[in-house]
Amino acid sequence: MSTQPTSTQDDRYMIWLDIDNTLYSASTQISAAMGEPYFLSLGFPEEEASELHHKYYTQYGLALRGLVRHHHIDALDFDRKCDGSLPLEQILKPDAKLHKLLEDIDRSKARVWALTNAYQTHARRVLRILGIEDQVEGVVFCDYSNPQFACKPEPEYFHNAMQKANFQDPSKCCFVDDSKTNIVAAKQLGWGRCVHFCERGLVAVEGGKPKEIGQDTASGPDEESIAVISDLEELRAIWSDLFRTS
Ligand SMILES: [Mg+2]
Numbered sequence: 001m002s003t004q005p006t007s008t009q010d011d012r013y014m015i016w017l018d019i020d021n022t023l024y025s026a027s028t029q030i031s032a033a034m035g036e037p038y039f040l041s042l043g044f045p046e047e048e049a050s051e052l053h054h055k056y057y058t059q060y061g062l063a064l065r066g067l068v069r070h071h072h073i074d075a076l077d078f079d080r081k082c083d084g085s086l087p088l089e090q091i092l093k094p095d096a097k098l099h100k101l102l103e104d105i106d107r108s109k110a111r112v113w114a115l116t117n118a119y120q121t122h123a124r125r126v127l128r129i130l131g132i133e134d135q136v137e138g139v140v141f142c143d144y145s146n147p148q149f150a151c152k153p154e155p156e157y158f159h160n161a162m163q164k165a166n167f168q169d170p171s172k173c174c175f176v177d178d179s180k181t182n183i184v185a186a187k188q189l190g191w192g193r194c195v196h197f198c199e200r201g202l203v204a205v206e207g208g209k210p211k212e213i214g215q216d217t218a219s220g221p222d223e224e225s226i227a228v229i230s231d232l233e234e235l236r237a238i239w240s241d242l243f244r245t246s
Contacts, residue, residue: 032205057207075144094131153185
């Protein structure tokens with residue numbers, strides 16, 4: 001009896017792209033409008049609203065995570081009133097350079113997924129406006145319909161992401177995110193090629209408070225193995241084996 005190899009094993013890498021403040025610049029200040037009015041609408045005095053917003057963002061990586069956990073907020077209502085009400089069409093526009101960058105990824109060597117703490121409505125809307133929907137195989141988002149949803153940087157989120165994309169090998173995960181906390185968390189789970197997108201020096205609002213980018217405090221045991229870029233074009237060099245050469 002012959003034992004012909006029947007392996008159809010997919011040994012490609014997986015490129016995971018964070019969306020907000022990574023696929024577009026934090027200079028758009030889109031995140032500045034996220035969340036704060038909702039905290040105020042819950043009846044907190046201004047100072048407390050701002051404090052809680054920042055506290056939950058810092059503690060959980062997503063302010064909404066704290067609202068759901070401690071105030072039993074309906075995450076879908078939050079999404080409609082916050083992310084859903086952002087005038088993204090007036091702020092973002094199709095990005096031909098980004099489209100070309102993604103197009104130049106050799107798909108026989110790497111798959112491409114987006115990975116976000118937002119809900120799918122916001123995620124898909126951003127990808128559509130940027131004009132790169134056709135370059136992304138799938139989107140891992142926070143399932144706001146489940147009150148127990150996981151978000152980055154929780155390990156469960158990254159495990160779920162791999163499961164959803166039917167991807168097994170963490171060492172072949174290539175991940176770019178503007179949050180150093182998320183990058184460090186992924187690295188600690190064994191994600192092999194993590195890149196911190198860092199628009200150093202730019203002042204952006206995170207968790208409701210202005211902050212100079214590049215002052216992140218999160219750190220990990222193998223920080224020197226985390227590449228830092230300020231322009232996504234640099235991925236061509238960092239992941240050079242995954243891009244088409246001609
Ligand atoms: Mg981000």
